[in-house]
Amino acid sequence: MQRLIKSLQHFSATSSEHVELLSKLTLRDFGVYVSDADAKRYMASEAYPIAEHTFQLENALHQRRLCDRSAQVFPMAWKSSSTDILGCSTLYQNETVTLCWFVIPPGKALPLHDHPGMTVWQRAMHGRLHLCSIVRGASAQAGTGASIAPNVGTVIFDGELEGVGDAIAASEVLGFTPAGGGVLHEIRNIDAAQPAFFVDIISPPYNQAPSNIQCSYYTAEPLDATATLLPSFGADSGVRHQLKAGDKVGLHPRSNYSGPAMDAFVRIV
Template identity: 25%
Template sequence: MVGQSSSSKVQALYDLCTTTFTPSGILPSSPAIHKLCCLLDTVHPVDVGLKEENPDYDPGYGFFVLNRLSSAARWMCIFCFPTSSVIPLHDHPGMTVFSKVLYGSLHVKAYDWVEPTCIYESKGSCNSRVKLAKLAVDKVLTAPCGTSVLYPKSGGNLHCFTAVTPCAVLDILTPSYSEDAGRKCTYYHDYPYSPFCTGNGAEISDSKEEDYAWLAEISTPDNLYMHQGVYTGPAVNV
């Protein structure tokens, strides 16, 4: 794949996605996941119509869908971040997500729900209902780096992105968000484990307290703003 032109690389990515995923987004086999990750690992900014990595290049906070593709490829999008911008902690219910950092550095903090489900409810508190989660990822990804994958119940299904430098991320989501299908994006605030632990039956013994957090659902943050851009990369045959 390394020797492919920009256009053929994007075409190969499109073709592989359409043959790998079903409309319902059933999790593909391990070999299929590996094959897709290997192809994503070869994708560079220029392949999708972005400039090569440049410390002074900051296209602005937003995203664009690869809208020259057919409706079957709505799960593909690219997010561009200016320095210090944040996509707050949110989930991907029933979804598998492939993330490839195209340029720059991005801090990722991600959790998975603890199973069996552990919910703590308190009376007279503004955060009356929280759910226990375990930290899965807490690190900075700097391009070039390998593709990250999160699964419905592992790998950090709930994550937060913070731009350390101007950066861009190519995401492939399968299946896509759909409120009608019960895949609504929900935002959360994470609280340390200890303030809620006393007397709630959620004592932990197999790991450190800092590996756990209580997550409370919140409304979509008022200061969350993303504008949709226009894909200017290579055309794709569908």
């Protein structure tokens, strides 16, 4: 992990070093965490028993629900709350790049969102994920060669990813560029029992000067009126139909939606 962070301190989008180092990470490399709330309590008073609230991420990811009906979870599992919100942590960030991870509870999703002008390297490391990636605007071309209207997108990938917690080949790390697609994507956990975990390297980062890029959320409506609804989807989901590469969708901004609730975690070891 420290080698990857050191590499990002001298980040170059044209270098492959950070991709190689991301591919070599294992779940154990992610270390030990506390919730952001507990970290703040400890900063306010060193008498706060913070050691009682720490957890190793690798261990937490392998703890499953006690009971699906009541949605109970093991204490200090993949998040500190039992309300099924997402977990996240920013491991490193500067004005050019960010390294972060997300944990998605069973049946939940990181809804359809955009990466305007960004390059994203992504790696699934635990659980089973369904990824839908969509490119929009003039960068997507219709079959006739004419440019598609800006509010219409083309699905470039829709399929499952299996998380791998050991080192993988660098070629297996997913990469999305502004020119190559993946400008918007939705990531769903399709496992009924265990959390899903993935890592992103994003350049440039959201909400960081000088670019100050904002993350916007969307719903995707198939232009094919015969498209089939997914068997199940969360209330937050922006993709609610079965899609495949090449499908055209209307993209509708969710103006009153700021994204799913998340628990933030701080790495301490």
